[in-house]
Amino acid sequence: MDVDSSSILLRSSDFLLQYGIEVWTQKEVVSVNPADKTVKISDGSSQRYDQLLIATGCRARPLSCPGSDLKGVNVLQCYEDAKEIISSSPGHKAVVIGASFIGMEVASFLSDKAASVALVGTSSYPYERTLGPEIGNMSMQMLEEQKVKFYMKDEVTEIRGENGKVKEVVLKSGTVLEADVVIAGIGVIPNSDFLAGSNVEVDSKKAVIVDKYMRTNIPDVFAAGDVTSFPLAIRGDQRVNIGHWQMSQAHGRIAALNMLKKPTKIESIPFFWTVLLGKSIRYTGYAEGYTEIIFKGKVEERKFVAFYIKDEVVVAAASLMFDPAVSRVAELMANGQTLTKAQAQAEDLSWLQM
Incomplete structure (x- = not known):
């Protein structure tokens, strides 16, 4: 929390200049009018668009x-x-x-x-x-x-x-x-209030609804990142809202490809981690509605992998001091493999390449 912000910039101002990317700061979009393809800005001005990407995140x-x-x-x-x-x-x-x-x-x-x-x-x-x-x-x-x-x-x-x-x-x-x-x-709370009156569809929690191509229900309006509710491939396209930067980064890339008329579906596997006192708990998948957890190793010894089971299938995994288990599960999921409860229960975990 005490890091200097200038040391963690994703892109320097030189990069933005080099690629002709205009960045406007201290401005806020207050409304969107898809009928005439304009956005209204808080200073009273308006800007026309050919395509619009909403990546306003959450507050x-x-x-x-x-x-x-x-x-x-x-x-x-x-x-x-x-x-x-x-x-x-x-x-x-x-x-x-x-x-x-x-x-x-x-x-x-x-x-x-x-x-x-x-x-x-x-x-x-x-x-x-x-x-x-x-x-x-x-x-x-x-x-x-x-x-x-x-x-x-x-x-x-x-x-x-x-x-x-x-x-x-x-x-x-x-x-x-x-x-x-x-x-x-x-x-x-998703930052979608400015879309009121635009007919851009949001869900009950105010997240912007998109399809696999990051398109909203309005032509030429796309959305990406924490502000969206999107179809998760590994859960049979169940619509989810996931607030982790790895997923936002994947969204941005997929939205860009589709805005450039290169049809590409979002198929990224959720993967995140948290660090407590220098120890990292890693996690992959989507476990909402899981019915059981199978542990390998010992949680009390702080060295384990946990498999989250729903309908006899591994839907997520978490680990501590058990690398590369979670990365391996993510890789198998990304390759379209179904991991079964029986595999998680087995003594032989060679499939994890530990």
């Missing part, structure tokens, strides 16, 4: 409880947010709200910097919905060893302040946590 979901506007209450979305959290946390009491990837990574990062770190989550264990209770429990123990205190199956009802600055966080259970800084990682 961090804000807290809605009383006191969420106090100074010291943060989300983690942009570089300025990271800098603010970094400067206000050392030697102070931090409360993290949300027990999924952002919340756990922030708690991990602050564990040796803040005077204390408390994490509040609504589930029984961190990552419970995505990775399951066993891995959630293990990751919780890892952070507890670094003095992070967990308040699970609980939620924030109020944030109290003094002189406009956060002082304590009140939980539904009645627990009151002292706080100098609060960081909320409670999910995201």
Whole structure:
């Protein structure tokens, strides 16, 4: 979180100049009119397009409880947010709200910097919905060893302040946590509000609906990345919204090819990872609706691979200190192979090339 933003630019301004890519900053599109192929910009100007790509991503979901506007209450979305959290946390009491990837990574990062770190989550264990209770429990123990205190199956009802600055966080259970800084990682909202009135179709969660070619329901309007709901090839084209940059990167490439009239379907396999205290949990596939997890190795020893099973088939895998298992599963999925529950259960894991 304390990295210098200039050191991680994906593209330098020289690259953009070299390829004739115009970049407009400090501008916001407020509406899209597909009938006359124009977008209206917040400064009152409008811009015509031949083709349009919507890649507006998501914004961090804000807290809605009383006191969420106090100074010291943060989300983690942009570089300025990271800098603010970094400067206000050392030697102070931090409360993290949300027990999924952002919340756990922030708690991990602050564990040796803040005077204390408390994490509040609504589930029984961190990552419970995505990775399951066993891995959630293990990751919780890892952070507890670094003095992070967990308040699970609980939620924030109020944030109290003094002189406009956060002082304590009140939980539904009645627990009151002292706080100098609060960081909320409670999910995201797709940035699609500006499409109101454009007839571009969005789903119930406001994600822009696209087909396998990243096309929306409107001709010459494409969308890519976290803002989309797209058909996932490995799940029989079930429409999903996946917020990981690996998938966004694949989307951008596929959208570009199709905008250049080179028909190409999105077939990328979801692959992501999270790092806690220097240890990386890797994950591939899409496990929503899984009914069972088969473990190889031992979760309590923090060396394992987990196979997520649905309808007798491996739909996802996660691992810690068990490389290259997850990469191999991703590769097999990408080649169209079906991995069975029997394969995951077998003593012989030579198919993983471990």
